[in-house]
Amino acid sequence: MKKIAITTTFFVALLSSVSIFAEEITGTWIQIDDKTGSPKALIEIKKQTNGSYSGKIIKVTPRSGYTPRETCFKCPPPYTDQPILGLEIFQSLQHIDGNNYANGRVLDPLTGKIYGLKGRISPNGKRLILRGYVGISALGRTQTWIRND
Secondary structure, three states: OHHHHHHHHHHHHHHHHHHHHHHOOOEEEEEEOOOOOOEEEEEEEEEOOOOOEEEEEEEEOOEOOEOOOOEOOOOOOOOOOOEOOOOEEEEEEEEEEOOEEEEEEEEEOOOOEEEEEEEEEOOOOOEEEEEEEOOOOOOEEEEEEEEOO
8 A cells, every 4th residue: 555655646746747847938939930940039938927928029030131120010009119129929828738838819020910829838848839820720820939048
């Protein structure tokens, strides 16, 4: 009986540690352009007091042949004409289970449009796959971000 209790305790502890790791998307991420494969920006993800996650642009990555905008183009309030650097581009992303996240909102500062957001973190915690979509996730685009810290 004692052996079963020890085994059960070990198993519960193991599951708890995996669960804690799966939730950890906070940190700095390299946003990769889904069309060109080149780095676009550094995004800092923080956990909010309500348990959801938000991300803001902390650095725009220079790219050949591209001059980045300095302000949010055609963005709705409260983003109207806000500087791109420091702009919160996603918010309200919630941990659902395991490595999955959903119910977020993401702003595209190049078009001013806001989309639904869901994602998942890779088992090793090095890649964050995010999908912005309109209505249903089948109507959207996917980006893979790479952990930078």
